[in-house]
Amino acid sequence: MALLEARAELDVIVWPEDRACERSWLMENVVGATGVIVMFPEKVNTELLDKAGPSLKVVSTVSVGYEHIDLKAAAQHNLKVGYTPDVLTDAVADLSVMLALMAGRNGGIGVDLVQKGQWPNFSWSPFALCGPQLSTTAASQTRKIGFLGFGRIAQATLARLVPFGITHCLYSSNPSSPPNYARDAALAKQHNLRAVSKVDIDELARESDVLFVLAPGGSGTYHVVNEAVLKKMKRTSILVNASRGTLVDSDALAKALREGWIWGAGLDVVEGEPNVTIDHPLVKEPRCVILPHIGSATLETRGEMTTRAAQNVIAAILGEEMPSQVDLSTVL
Amino acid sequence: MALLEARAELDVIVWPEDRACERSWLMENVVGATGVIVMFPEKVNTELLDKAGPSLKVVSTVSVGYEHIDLKAAAQHNLKVGYTPDVLTDAVADLSVMLALMAGRNGGIGVDLVQKGQWPNFSWSPFALCGPQLSTTAASQTRKIGFLGFGRIAQATLARLVPFGITHCLYSSNPSSPPNYARDAALAKQHNLRAVSKVDIDELARESDVLFVLAPGGSGTYHVVNEAVLKKMKRTSILVNASRGTLVDSDALAKALREGWIWGAGLDVVEGEPNVTIDHPLVKEPRCVILPHIGSATLETRGEMTTRAAQNVIAAILGEEMPSQVDLSTVL
Incomplete structure (x- = not known):
């Protein structure tokens, strides 16, 4: 807000409540706008862009994903689109590690048991509430971590897991991009891993002790984690998804x-x-820990995301280079 | 069980249920025992040792702590006491990291919201469900991690936090032991930290972004985290206790x-x-994540703890050196 308000040439209209903006309010107030900053829940489609009218130069989203924005419509309207990559990498990597630990260590079940007042009735026994251990132990010295998608967030998650004693990193990514042997060898050396290897999704499913889904959403990755993939996984394995829900077949x-x-x-x-x-x-599944899409929800990161979104919209309006612009050159 | 049953000279009596053993059963079956393996819930006191009688040579607990064992009574009965240090270090360090993340990232609140069916009513807003980020960010480049107690588990937790970008490690430990400057300098170098410093508890409270309580229980550490200490902490700080409940004043x-x-x-x-x-x-506090004492609860670690407990009791009975024996030389 300070960045926007410091621009005397800008007339800033702000949805006044601390919740997602009502569609009717947005449709009414977007008329004649030069730029619009949106959050993940706001659908940016032809209807909205037509309503805004020819004055609109830029749509700036406070998110790294932009599935809520019709990029083709934006290109047809000759708009620039801003987003906030990079700044949320660490927050999502932190949460990915937390989800892996919670799923293995009965994080959800344990908290629920205490919250419901059942601790006095919980009878301690040698293997009660035990699950697979993320870190290696003297008698269990190998951990293979898999990544479906191996971009910034996946690599930041990998780095966090190294001191847990992990030994192998496997990943599957865009089939059309060739393996990057030099990068993988450098990563293995940096993290002192026995291997960093690009594999097909069947091998990824078979070998991973923890499988992190950290790939973009959209039609290309729809239900990529399906029944066939899940059947190939180990009985002691953990699945983590901190990217987009559409990648995993919920049923x-x-x-x-x-x-x-x-x-x-x-x-x-x-x-x-x-x-x-x-x-x-x-x-309904007790061993499924579910969070309400809070991957980037930290005070620090959301502050940096909103700052970037303001910088994007200001730069586009002033005709300057946007710090983080979505490439629309190939969408039409 | 396999280790014990392989010893034909041993007559093994086992509580048959997968829950903590009933006191009356234990009192009845301990009569005339040569060794006894106990878990954390079993109180080993004069009453039990008298009941066992003069045949008893060893008490072996499946735990790293031994507050449930009256060491003075054990020494008076001329017993050996076995425990299971080291093998649970990694499991507890994993859980400590998980608790730090859950407390900062609304792990309990988020899971509860989804479990109660409130996700559809949860209105996304830029700072909804945000908390302090464990990892550093471009605009927030310092993280000071504090440890009350700086033994094996604390140091294993520290190692796991390094890739989160932490910059300083502070610790308080037994006031009678002098600072170990050489060890601290080596740790700082190993982990690429700006400092590893022994400080008093006031400075520990004031400076720590996350304060881990990982010290032994007992009278010497009773309520060491009290109102005065908590008042000195930062408003954005997180307290984690994965050691013993008595160290923290719950009220x-x-x-x-x-x-x-x-x-x-x-x-x-x-x-x-x-x-x-x-x-x-x-x-009742929503920002308090509570787990039912599952620090060592992993399949791997509990397997190694029970193995060690069996090895301890067998060694003591055979008059061999126990893998992990509690030193009773100073308790009388």
């Missing part, structure tokens, strides 16, 4: 948990969110 | 959370556990 995952194909799951995203209620098959 | 911590002296807390232990019910002041 298949619920079946995998119910029937013990995998040990547990940690999800920050679920297909169809936020319409995920207590009758959702994943909410 | 003072509840007040600190209620009045915002600190941001949040992650506890694996609470004084008076397991008698912690929904009317407990800490259970």
Whole structure:
């Protein structure tokens, strides 16, 4: 807000409540706007862009993903689109590690047990509330960590796992991009791992002790984690999804948990969110830890994301280079 | 069990249920025993040792702590006492990191919101469900991590936090042991930290972004985290206790959370556990994540702990050196 208000030439109209903006308010107030800053819940489509009219130069989203923005429509309207990559890498990597730990260590079940007043009735026994350990031990000296998608967030997550004693990193990524042997060898050396290897998704599923889904959403990755993939995973393995809900088939995952194909799951995203209620098959699974899409939700990161979004909109309006602009050159 | 059953000279009597053993069963079956393996919930006192009688040579606990064993009584009965240090270091360090993340990132609140079917009503806004970020960011480049107690588990926790970008490590430990400047300098160099420093508890409270309580229980550390200490902490700081509940004054911590002296807390232990019910002041605090003492609860670690406990009791009975024996030379 300070950045925007410091620009005397800008007339700033702000949705006054601390919740997602109402569509009717947005449609009314976007008329004649030069730029618009949106959050993840706001759909930016032809309807909105037509309503804004020919004055609109830029749409700036406070997010790294932009599935809520119709890029083709934006290009047709000759707009610039800003987003906030990089600044949320560390917040999402932190949460990915937390989800891996919570899914393995009964984080959800344990908290729930105490919250419901059941601790006095919880009878300690040698293997009660035990799950697979993320770190290596004297008798269990190998940990293979898999990544579906191996961009910035995946690599930041990998770095955080190194002191847990992990030994192998496997990843699958865009099939059309060739393996980068030099980068992988450098990563293995940097982190003192036995291997960093690009593999196909079947091998990724078979070998990973923890499989992190950290790839972009969209039609190209829709339900890439399906029943066939989940059936190949180890019975002691953990699935973490901190990217987009559409990558994982929720019904298949619920079946995998119910029937013990995998040990547990940690999800920050679920297909169809936020319409995920207590009758959702994943909410019913005790070994499924679900968070309401808070991957970037830290005071520091959200501060940096909103700052970047303001910088993007100001730069576009002034005709300067935007700090983080979505490339629209190939969408039409 | 395989280790014990392989010893034909041993007659093994086993509590047959997968829950803590009933006192009356233990008192009845301990009569005439040569060795006894106990878990954390079993109190080993004069009553039990007298009941066992003069045949008893060894008490072996499946735990690193031994507050449940009256060491003086054990020494008076001329017993050996076995425990399981080291093998649970990594499991507890993993959980300590998980608790720090959960307390900062609304881990408990987020899971609870989804479990209660409130995700559809959760209105996204830029700072909703935001908390302090464990990792550093471009605009927030310093993280000071404090340890009350700086033994094996604390140092394993420290190592895990390094890739989160932490910059300083502070610790307080036994006041009678002098600072170990050489060890601290080596640790700082190994982890590329600006400093590893022994400080008094006031400075520890004032400076720590996350304060881990990882010290032994007992009278020497009773309520060492009290109202005065909590009042000195930062409003954005996190308290983690994965050692013993007696180190933290629960009423003072509840007040600190209620009045915002600190941001949040992650506890694996609470004084008076397991008698912690929904009317407990800490259970009522939304920013207090509580787990039912599952620090060592992993399949791998509990396997190694039970193995060590069996090795201890067998060695003591055979008159061999125990792998992990409690030193009783100074307790009388």
